[in-house]
Amino acid sequence: MIARIIGFDPGLAxxxxxxxxxxxxxxxxxxxxxxxxxxGAIQTSPGQSLGDRLETIYGDVHTLLDQWKPDIxxxxxxxxxxxxxxxxxxxxxxxLLLVLAQRHLPLFEFTPAQVKQALTGYGxxxxxxxxxxVARELNLEAIPKPDDAADALAIALTTWFDRDRVSxx
Numbered sequence: 001m002i003a004r005i006i007g008f009d010p011g012l013a014x015x016x017x018x019x020x021x022x023x024x025x026x027x028x029x030x031x032x033x034x035x036x037x038x039x040g041a042i043q044t045s046p047g048q049s050l051g052d053r054l055e056t057i058y059g060d061v062h063t064l065l066d067q068w069k070p071d072i073x074x075x076x077x078x079x080x081x082x083x084x085x086x087x088x089x090x091x092x093x094x095x096l097l098l099v100l101a102q103r104h105l106p107l108f109e110f111t112p113a114q115v116k117q118a119l120t121g122y123g124x125x126x127x128x129x130x131x132x133x134v135a136r137e138l139n140l141e142a143i144p145k146p147d148d149a150a151d152a153l154a155i156a157l158t159t160w161f162d163r164d165r166v167s168x169x
Contacts, residue, residue: 001026003163004037006070007156008061009148010078010093015042015057016148019068020138020156022163034160036138038068039149050088054095061099073100074159076151077109110158115151118158130154 001024009016018039024032042060044053075097078090100107113123119133131143131150137157144150 003072003160004068004070005072005074005156005159006064006068007074007152007154007159008096009076009151009155010089010096011148012053012057012088012092013044013046014146014148015061015092015096016040016146016150016152017042017064018144018149018151018153018156019064019070020153020160022160034138034157036140036144036153039144039153041146041148050091054091057092057095058099061096065099065103065105070105072159073105073107074155075100075107075109076115076155077111079112108159108162110155110162115154115158118161119154 003022005020005022007018007020016039019037020034021037022032022034042057044056048056075093078086078093097107110118116125116130117123119125119137120129122129127147128143131147131154134140134150134153134157135143138153144153
């Protein structure tokens, strides 16, 4: 079985995305494998109006979904740390969730601690530990850049690692 998963790390200025392709052996013999097929970030300019920035996210997410045709989507749950930033991230996340709902894609959400636990075995791992785990799991020569793309790949991997729950839904 082959599954294509896209992970998103929501943000208004930078919305990270990571697309992985995952394979499980058809005969049940051997190990599952995963590889990165694309990653990057949708960026918006602080000089633009909020509406224009959200419209960019809306259009670019549609384009990514058209291009990669994922089977499953993983999204980071909102994490509160600074109220001003949290509101703008929530607005961008809302647009992202709208696009995913329009596409009727299976969506799974994870907290930062769940992502850290899935990739490092420790829910309070440091950011660089998660990034190193992403590079190792996907056999990448370097940690993906920008950080938002590495985070999105981590979310996609967490979705894959949690596939028993995903397949039961």
